[in-house]
Amino acid sequence: MPADKDINLMVVAAELRVSTPIQLAQFLDTSEQMVRRRTRRLAADGLLNIGSRGIGRRRGRPENLFSVTESGVQFLKEHGRLDACVKPSSVTDSGIGTLIDHQVMLNSVRCALEQTVRLKPELTLRFISSTSPSHVKKTGAPIISDHVESADGESFSFTPDAVFCLTDTTQDKGLLFFMEIDMGTERVAARKSKAISDVRRKVLVYRTYLGRNGYKRYEDPNWFNRKLLGFRVLLVTSSTPRLESLCTLTREMAPSDFVWLTCDALLIDSGLDAPVWHGGGEESPYSIMGANREVESWKSV
Known part of the structure; x- marks a missing residue:
């Protein structure tokens, strides 16, 4: 029978869908060595799958990837840690398919956010991922x-990669963010395209959503239970050249102050609250926190 800490690791692995050792370690606030020891034990019990991808963040070394197996899904249900109605494909890596790198990048950004909040006790975080089985x-x-x-x-339907609300408890102020992970596979702009995968169209959809107050649904007690005066779209891309292209696009689409862009390497190395964000695509980077690293307010466009 897995220990409580092992079950907690499985719960986190289910939430992250496909995760690396360092992501699990950061999320659980423990060491990578401890994660590897526990994951080997859970894999031996058939509850976790250990895969790999050829290129990790450490040059020249393959990187392990962890995901919950169907047996692990059943185990979590039996122990009340996962809703009985959840389909295994909503938890295992089979439901991710070819989007593994996209999921790993989303997890990395989420871990950076969790670490920022952990270091700032006045901040609280509520985070909802589009791939969460919960x-x-x-x-x-x-x-x-x-x-x-x-x-x-x-009418346009869309699904953000994640939505989260940061609350500064000292000011009783909550800020809403939509997260978009860009792997460089979507067109920057396509003529006469109505596909949300076109980045230009995606920005237009968010601008319409902002102008028509669609985001106000997140004020409901069943969501974030906070008065919201707007939102920011945080667009994280996978390379510097791609970042430059998207910043140019965003500047050309003014008003677009609500779109903030960065590159995943800058974000992961420097931290989510570091001055690595290009608000409205502007050349000078800023922090999504204000001066003195306090939560900053903004005006709706």
């Missing part, structure tokens, strides 16, 4: 999936 509709779709109708009556 936040799905009865249809199986992520609960953060939404739609917005433009002024000419055109």
Whole structure:
């Protein structure tokens, strides 16, 4: 029978879907050595799968990837740590398919956020991932999936990679963020395209969502239970050249102050609250925290 700490590791692995040793260690606030020891034990019991990808953050070394097996899903259900209605494909790596690198990058950004909050006790965080098995509709779709109708009556459905609310308890102020992970596979802008995978169209959809107050649903007690005066879209991309292209696009689409961009390497190395964000695509980087690293307010566009 796995110990409580092993079960907690499985719960985190289920939430992250596909995770690296350092991600689990950061999330659990423990050492990588301890993670490796526990994951080997859980894998031997058939509850975790240990895979790998050829290139990790450490040059020249393959990187282990952990995911919960179908037996692990059943184990978590039997121990009341996972809803009985959750489908195994919503937990195991089979439901991620070819998007493993995308998921790992999302997890890295989330870990950076968790570490920032851990170091700032006045901050609290509520984070909802689109791939979380704990936040799905009865249809199986992520609960953060939404739609917005433009002024000419055109309707768009979209699903952020994540939504989170940061609250400064000393000011009793909550800020809403939408997270978008960009792997460089989507077109920057396509003529006459209505696909949300077109980055330009995605920004337009968020701008419409902001202008039509669609985000206000997150004020509900069942969500973040906070008065919200707008939001920021945090767009994290995978390379510096791609970042430069998206910053140029964002500047050309003004007003676009609500879109903040960075590169995953800068974010992971420097921290989420470091001055690595290009607000509105501007050349000078800023922190999403204000001067003195306090939560900063902003104006809706």
